[in-house]
Amino acid sequence: MKNALKLGLAALALAAATPQFASAAPGDTLKAVQARGVLNCTSSDGNFEGFAEVDAQGNWHGLDIDYCRAVATAIFGSDDKLKLIPISWAQRFPSLQSGEIDLVIKASGWLFSRDTELGLQFSMPYFIGVTTFMAHKDLAAKSLADLAGGTVCVAGGTSTEKLVSDYIKEKKYDVKVVTFEKNTEATAAYFANRCDAYAEWGPIVAATRATSADPDSHDILSDALSLEGEAIVMRQGDDNWVDIANWVIAAQRIAEENGVTSKNIDEMKANPPNTVVGKLLGVTPGIGARLGLKDDWAYNVIKKLGNSEEMYNRNFGTESRYKLPRALNSLWNKGGVFYAPVLD
Template structure:
């Protein structure tokens, strides 16, 4: 009997998780709590005016526009690599939009789900030019800086073991401490996602004295995360991401979205912008959810170019983050 009661209690607890209504909580609060990097230029960092800006910041705004009708209704919660999953699981944040790699273990061991890939990345190395290193294959015996709570050390261990190379790990809990250590040559190299290395390089005392090696030792599909068990919220966040990608493919921009909704005769555009279909209602939103998201931040290309592209200090090329029909990997299911 006790076993049946315990099993029933477990089922009820699990069922409660399954039917958790994050959208209701967000609406009642009037604010989306979005977990972001404490400070990574181009992705999430405060400007000199104290405003949050970046690629991930814009995604949070797009979700707030879709779900709440207002992109300003976001509380940005800085979370480090060690605490990010606990913050999401505990409900302290509704959405994690912080450069996080989608892996099997993270999705099967943790009660969390990735909604998709927002940025295709790969792990690399940054070194001081004075070392004369031109390839990761020259790093055997190096002291390598790592940030705790990431997958970077495991990737290096795999790469170095395969190449029969050795290294000495130098661990840090805070990115600021790590950057300072690398700047002071207390380690020979720092390894992270290439997008992060481009941003970190700009924080060094003399950025031109360091270079990011061309070697890529892993694939790092970065994407937003939500809690498992709430399919409605999962769909809202996932399809906001897809809407931004589809908007680029359909040439829907922030400035032109309203006019296209009123005048476009293209069925995919009309469905995306709410002129046809019940796609918003199917998620508990109104028909203009995607229209608001695009107007708030622009389509994927506008977000990328504004925060990471050629006209920014990072000057990152679209590359594999280009659309599938332009030689990249970016692909979103259609709204239909």
């Protein structure tokens, strides 16, 4: 009898020490989206280069659009059940709060005031926006330090002007700031060679260069004046929905770190090179149940949209017209700030 009791207690102790992975209960937002059969996500009310653009055939593309597609694919297995709803900048958060849309993916900065005062919740950043410079290629400048005695055009009375002025003062660079009333005037002056460089938010700099008469005659410099993390925005109070957004972003970084791409994913799934890839692609069960999704959700996302490097290059990098260096948007082992969370 005593031996039986000891065995029973030992079995209980072993069970307590062994992780038990229960399926996650879908949150209210996931249940509503699944019941509706459609994910309502933002699209721009006008072109926002690199993030949300519409082509001549009426097809939307861009980094923000791709993340809408990624979340829809994680839930439904494809992006066929994605509805893109044009939302203005001013209406993006009220539309989310009212339930008109399920999540905001619109180059929205993760700010303390938004996080604490508006009833919103943010994912991990999916893009790091930096304020930087563009310079005429014939100056052979790599950074602003190479433009001693030069000038930089900037829109006056803006946060960019202050950032640039403070940066030059801090670094003790011999560069003069030339201000203009409007950003369009600043860019026109730069292209007219009235300034050696032009300063703005990185994606805007890249778009300005790409749409110029001769994009190859301008270089984006290495300086990074400020950082702003762009994140997926959701209503506060649904942890499961935030988990889904976070792990959609994380899955693509895990894929990149482990060499999984949209092109080799089937080979990787058939013969996973390590346990992480096996878990990621659903060969080892569990990645879906913990989120209330199917185990092939990450496989479907990466197969459809690629890993984080492929997503960036398609929309901003080497495969786009913008050719914006990935820089801080790279993984940590490639010189950036992003990393792949542990899939355990």
